[in-house]
Amino acid sequence: MNISNSIYNTLFISSLSLFVFYAADYLNLMEPEIIESSSNVKYDLKKQEKLLTKTKNAEHHVISNIRYEDYSSKHGQLPNSLKGTIIPVNFQLDEQGHLVITKSIKNLIEYFLSANSEENITIIINRIDEVIHNQLKDPALSEALDVVAQYLNYKDVLTTSETNLSDDQLLAGRQSNYQVMFEYRREIRQNNLSPEIYDAFYSIEDKSDNYTASILKINRDASLSDGDKRNKILEAETLLSEQQQSHKQAQRLQQQVHDEVQTARINGASPDEIFEIRSKAYDAATNERFAIADQKKAEWEDRYQKYVSDRDQISDTDGLSDADKTQEILMLKQAQFNEREQMRVSTLDRISATP
Numbered sequence: 001m002n003i004s005n006s007i008y009n010t011l012f013i014s015s016l017s018l019f020v021f022y023a024a025d026y027l028n029l030m031e032p033e034i035i036e037s038s039s040n041v042k043y044d045l046k047k048q049e050k051l052l053t054k055t056k057n058a059e060h061h062v063i064s065n066i067r068y069e070d071y072s073s074k075h076g077q078l079p080n081s082l083k084g085t086i087i088p089v090n091f092q093l094d095e096q097g098h099l100v101i102t103k104s105i106k107n108l109i110e111y112f113l114s115a116n117s118e119e120n121i122t123i124i125i126n127r128i129d130e131v132i133h134n135q136l137k138d139p140a141l142s143e144a145l146d147v148v149a150q151y152l153n154y155k156d157v158l159t160t161s162e163t164n165l166s167d168d169q170l171l172a173g174r175q176s177n178y179q180v181m182f183e184y185r186r187e188i189r190q191n192n193l194s195p196e197i198y199d200a201f202y203s204i205e206d207k208s209d210n211y212t213a214s215i216l217k218i219n220r221d222a223s224l225s226d227g228d229k230r231n232k233i234l235e236a237e238t239l240l241s242e243q244q245q246s247h248k249q250a251q252r253l254q255q256q257v258h259d260e261v262q263t264a265r266i267n268g269a270s271p272d273e274i275f276e277i278r279s280k281a282y283d284a285a286t287n288e289r290f291a292i293a294d295q296k297k298a299e300w301e302d303r304y305q306k307y308v309s310d311r312d313q314i315s316d317t318d319g320l321s322d323a324d325k326t327q328e329i330l331m332l333k334q335a336q337f338n339e340r341e342q343m344r345v346s347t348l349d350r351i352s353a354t355p
Contacts, residue, residue: 062091062135075126079118087111089135091144099136099143101200109151125152147197154192161188182209204241211239250281257281271295307336307345308352 066087071078088111090104108131112124125148132144162185186206189198214236218229237248260277269277271291278287314320314328333342 062089062093062140064089064135066131073127073130075123075130078127079115081115081118082111085111087131089131091136091140093140097137097140099140099147101147101196103200105144105147106151106201109148113155150193150197151201154189157192158185158188182206182213186210204244207240208244211236211244214239253281303336304345304348307332311349 064087066089068078068083068085068087071087088104088107090102090108092100092102092104094100109128112127116124128148129145132141132148136144162181186202186209189202189206193201215233218224218232218236221229224232237245240248257278257280261274264274264277271294274294275287275291278290282290310332311329314325314332317325320328333345337345
């Protein structure tokens with residue numbers, strides 16, 4: 001596998017720059033997504049163990065839970081930045097022994113690429129090659145190596161292309177546009193990855209990015225009324241995967257229920273009525289936790305209001321010096337609240353005393 005050493009110097013820079021350009025807008029619109037750059041990737045041990053345990057019983061899977069301390073290679077020990085991690089090896093095969101392309105292959109590649117600041121690209125590629133050879137046999141072996149070659153070539157093309165585009169925009173005095181950059185990146189992915197690899201690695205991510213670009217465009221359109229924007233945002237959700245659409249719908253329903261609960265409380269709704277409203281969006285167990293939290297909150301407010309009444313009565317008492325009033329209020333606070341609650345009460349007292 002011949003990969004230019006220039007990848008080591010430029011790998012992931014432009015993708016990280018793209019994230020910086022749009023992070024503020026993106027994080028306000030979407031749940032966190034995997035960023036193209038792998039230079040800051042860190043793998044949580046417990047999450048990986050959970051994932052590997054969950055998939056271990058699936059048919060036609062080749063899974064090897066390789067811990068950092070158990071890793072042995074002719075290329076030497078893994079870099080220090082990977083200490084405490086697990087190499088995420090998870091290959092899925094069909095009944096004929098052919099590789100089923102899944103995102104887990106990308107995760108394996110990115111795991112090793114995450115150490116690109118500590119190892120040169122040749123060693124990284126050799127480590128990936130070694131793991132695959134140790135885990136698979138043909139035809140899956142050759143197919144996995146082809147996936148790696150296509151992916152690394154794509155990363156190289158992406159880095160070079162985005163750097164050139166960024167330079168061209170700077171020279172032309174133009175500001176980067178999320179929609180343009182998204183379409184540019186998607187085109188590079190589709191042109192340099194097979195349809196199977198693209199679908200497994202990026203189809204869901206690109207749907208999310210397409211949605212984000214559409215929302216940004218809608219929100220910046222001054223010709224649209226608020227109602228028009230809401231309708232277009234709902235239409236844009238069809239760009240998302242079914243799972244993401246369901247998540248958005250659940251979020252809207254929860255917000256609607258929250259607003260209904262607030263209105264119902266203002267109108268004096270009973271706890272049972274509040275419970276009934278919440279049942280539109282939450283299961284019985286979650287609804288019960290809300291009800292318990294509501295009860296605790298109400299009890300706290302009753303206790304605090306009684307304290308406030310007693311505190312104000314002390315403050316208005318004639319014949320007591322300021323020092324005596326302070327001492328009496330302190331004793332009142334200690335009598336009615338535990339140590340942790342006293343800290344909260346003191347904070348609320350300061351807030352209420354602020355003009």
